[in-house]
Amino acid sequence: MxxxxxxxxxxxxxxxxxxxxxxxxxxxxxxxxxxxxxxxVDQIAALAGMTKPxxxxxxxxxxxxxxxxxxxxxxxxxxxxxxxxxxxxPSREIxxxxxxxxxxxxxxxxxxxxxxxxxxxGAPILGPVLGGRLKRLVDEKAAVIRSWIDEGRLAxxxxxxxxxxxxxxxQHYADFDxxxxxxxGAEATQPAHFDTAKQTLEQVFLSGLTGRTGNAR
Amino acid sequence: MxxxxxxxxxxxxxxxxxxxxxxxxxxxxxxxxxxxxxxxVDQIAALAGMTKPxxxxxxxxxxxxxxxxxxxxxxxxxxxxxxxxxxxxPSREIxxxxxxxxxxxxxxxxxxxxxxxxxxxGAPILGPVLGGRLKRLVDEKAAVIRSWIDEGRLAxxxxxxxxxxxxxxxQHYADFDxxxxxxxGAEATQPAHFDTAKQTLEQVFLSGLTGRTGNAR
DNA sequence: CAAATTCCTGACCAAGCGGTCAAGGAACAT
DNA sequence: ATGTTCCTTGACCGCTTGGTCAGGAATTTG
Numbered sequence: 001m002x003x004x005x006x007x008x009x010x011x012x013x014x015x016x017x018x019x020x021x022x023x024x025x026x027x028x029x030x031x032x033x034x035x036x037x038x039x040x041v042d043q044i045a046a047l048a049g050m051t052k053p054x055x056x057x058x059x060x061x062x063x064x065x066x067x068x069x070x071x072x073x074x075x076x077x078x079x080x081x082x083x084x085x086x087x088x089x090p091s092r093e094i095x096x097x098x099x100x101x102x103x104x105x106x107x108x109x110x111x112x113x114x115x116x117x118x119x120x121x122g123a124p125i126l127g128p129v130l131g132g133r134l135k136r137l138v139d140e141k142a143a144v145i146r147s148w149i150d151e152g153r154l155a156x157x158x159x160x161x162x163x164x165x166x167x168x169x170x171q172h173y174a175d176f177d178x179x180x181x182x183x184x185g186a187e188a189t190q191p192a193h194f195d196t197a198k199q200t201l202e203q204v205f206l207s208g209l210t211g212r213t214g215n216a217r
Numbered sequence: 218m219x220x221x222x223x224x225x226x227x228x229x230x231x232x233x234x235x236x237x238x239x240x241x242x243x244x245x246x247x248x249x250x251x252x253x254x255x256x257x258v259d260q261i262a263a264l265a266g267m268t269k270p271x272x273x274x275x276x277x278x279x280x281x282x283x284x285x286x287x288x289x290x291x292x293x294x295x296x297x298x299x300x301x302x303x304x305x306x307p308s309r310e311i312x313x314x315x316x317x318x319x320x321x322x323x324x325x326x327x328x329x330x331x332x333x334x335x336x337x338x339g340a341p342i343l344g345p346v347l348g349g350r351l352k353r354l355v356d357e358k359a360a361v362i363r364s365w366i367d368e369g370r371l372a373x374x375x376x377x378x379x380x381x382x383x384x385x386x387x388q389h390y391a392d393f394d395x396x397x398x399x400x401x402g403a404e405a406t407q408p409a410h411f412d413t414a415k416q417t418l419e420q421v422f423l424s425g426l427t428g429r430t431g432n433a434r
Numbered sequence: 435c436a437a438a439t440t441c442c443t444g445a446c447c448a449a450g451c452g453g454t455c456a457a458g459g460a461a462c463a464t
Numbered sequence: 465a466t467g468t469t470c471c472t473t474g475a476c477c478g479c480t481t482g483g484t485c486a487g488g489a490a491t492t493t494g
Contacts, residue, residue, distance in 0.1 A: 005470090005471090006470085006471085011470095013461090013470070014470070015460095015461085015470080016470090016471095019471090027485075032250065032337075033337070033338055033339070034255070034333075034338065035251065035252050035254075035255050036255070037251055037252075037254070037255035038251070038252050038253070038254030038255035040450085041450070041451080041453085042450090042451080042452090046365070050472080050473070051473060051474085052452085052453085053454080053455090053472075053473060053474085054473070055454065056452085056454085056474055057470095057471070057472075060453085061453080062452065062453090067352050070243075077438095084451085096444060101304050107330065107405065112371055115250075116333070116337060116392070116393075117334075117337065118248075118252070119392075119393050119395050119396045120330050120333060120334065120392055120393075120395075121248070121250055121251065121255075122395050123395045123396065123399070127395075127399065130395070130396050130400060131399040131400075131402065132397035134396075134400060135399060135400050136404060138400050142436085144306075156414050156419045156420075156423060157417050157420050157421060158416070160400065160401060161413055161414050161417035162396065162411075162417060162421070163419075164386075164389060164393075164414070165386050165389075165417065165418065165421060167389070167393075168385040168386045168388075168389035168393075169381075169382050169385045169386060171385075172382075172384070172385035173381075173383060175333070175336075175337055176333075176336050176337075176384075176385075178336050178337075178339050178340045178344070178347070179336045179340065179347050179351075180381065182344065182347035182348040182351070182352060182379065183347060183348075184350060184377060185348065185352060185456080193378075196375050196379050197381070198380055199375070200374050200375045200378035200379060200382065201378075201382065202314070203372065203373075203425070204374060204376050204379070204382060204422065204425035204426065205421065205425065207372060207424070207425045208420070208421035208422065208423075208424050208425025208426075209421065209425075210334050212270075222441090223440085223441085230440070230491090230492085231443090232440080232441070232490095232491080233440090234456090236441090257480085257481065257482085258481080258482060258483085259480085259482090260483080267442085268443060268444085269440075269482085269483085270441075270442075270483085270484080270485090271442050271443070273443070273484085274440095274442075277483085278482080278483080278484065279474085279481095289455085359462090397471090420446060427485065
C-alpha cells in the first residue's frame with residue numbers, strides 16, 4: 001500500500017495543505033452530484049484547478065479521494081444527534097435537534113447529498129459505520145426518548161422511527177433542493193423558505209409529540 | 218433522429234414487448250442504484266439476459282433507455298397525491314395519502330431511488346416536469362389543505378412544507394433502506410418495520426395537525 | 435415450406451476512463 | 465547561490481465505455 005508521493009514527504013507543507021483542501025472541496029461537489037462511479041478524476045481535477053496527474057500526486061487513487069472526503073464530513077454528520085441531552089426538556093431538545101439538522105442541510109447540502117448517494121448505492125464504504133457507531137448512537141438516543149415517553153413527557157411513538165422522521169424531513173431540504181425550488185417556484189428564495197420549513201417542522205413534531213402547539217399562527 | 222431498428226418494424230411483436238419490458242426492469246434496477254452516468258449499458262444488458270448489441274437493437278442510445286424508464290415510472294410517482302380529496306375528511310385524507318406513499322416505498326423502492334438520483338443530480342430530465350405538472354398539482358393540493366386550515370379543521374401549517382414532510386418521511390423508507398436496516402439491525406425485518414413506520418407517521422402527523430391522537434398506545 | 439421479416443451476435447471502433455512516468459520547474463534550507 | 469526536496473506536467477498505457485455493422489439465426493407470414 002504505497003502512499004501518494006505527497007505523503008512520502010518529510011512534513012506537511014503549506015502547498016500540500018492548500019491543494020488537498022481544494023481537491024477535497026472539488027471532490028465533495030463532484031461526488032455528491034454524480035456518485036462514486038459517475039464522477040471522474042478529470043472532473044475533480046478541473047474543478048480544483050489542476051491537472052489530473054497533479055491531483056494524483058496528492059491522492060494516488062480515485063477511491064482514496066472518496067474515502068478522504070467521506071472521512072472529512074463523517075463526523076459532522078453524526079454530531080447533531082450526539083447533543084440530544086437526556087437531562088433537558090424533551091420538547092426543547094427535539095426542537096434543538098431539528099434546528100441543528102436543518103442548519104446542516106442549509107449550510108452543507110453537498111455533504112448531505114454525498115451521504116444520500118452513498119447510502120442509495122448500498123453504503124459500500126459507510127456500511128460498517130451505519131451498523132456500528134451510528135447504530136449504537138441511535139439506540140442510545142432512542143432509549144433517552146423512550147424514557148421521556150415512559151415518564152409521560154412525550155406521546156408514545158416508536159423512538160427509532162421518530163429519529164428517522166427527523167432525518168428524513170430535515171435532510172430532504174438538502175437532498176431534494178432541486179425539487180423544492182421547482183415546486184415552490186419564484187415565490188420563495190432559499191433563506192426565506194428555510195424559516196418556513198423550520199416553523200412547519202417544529203409545529204408538526206412538537207404538537208404531534210406533546211399535544212402543545214409550537215408556534216401560534 | 219433515427220428510431221431503434223426494432224421500431225422500424227411494422228407493428229409491435231410479442232418478442233419486442235417482452236424484451237423491452239425485461240430491459241426496462243433491468244434498467245430501473247441499474248439506474249436507481251448507480252445513477253445515469255454510473256450505470257453502464259453492459260450492466261443493464263447482462264441483467265436483462267442479453268448482449269449489448271441486442272439491447273441496442275431495442276434502444277439505440279443509453280439516454281433512450283433512461284428516458285423510457287423514467288417515463289414508465291413517472292405516472293406512478295405523481296398519482297398518490299392526485300387522490301387527495303378536497304371533499305373528504307382532512308385526517309382521513311392525509312392518513313390515506315401517507316399510506317399510499319408508504320406502500321409505494323415498500324412495493325417499488327427502486328422507482329423512488331431512481332427519482333431520488335435524478336433529483337440529486339439536478340433533475341436534468343425531470344426538471345420541466347417538476348416545475349410544470351408537479352408544481353401545478355402541488356399548488357392545487359396545497360390550496361385544498363389551506364382551505365381545511367381556514368375552516369379550522371387542521372392546525373395552521375404551511376401546506377407546501379407539509380407535503381414536503383410527507384414526501385420526505387415516506388420516501389425515506391425506500392431511498393435510505395440500507396441505512397434503516399443497518400440501524401434497526403436484526404431486530405426488524407422489512408414487513409414488520411413498515412407497520413411500525415406507518416403507525417409512527419400517522420401518530421405524529423395526525424395528532425400534530427389535529428390535536429387528536431391517532432392510535433392509542 | 436419458402437420467402438420476408440425480425441431478432442441476435444461477434445468483431446470492431448473511437449472516445450473516455452483511471453492511472454503511470456520521466457523530466458523539468460519552484461520553493462526552500464543552508 | 466547552490467544543492468535538495470517538493471511540485472507540476474505532457475505524453476502515454478491498458479482497459480472500459482457507448483455505439484456500429486455485416487451477416488447469420490429465428491420467427492412470422494403467405
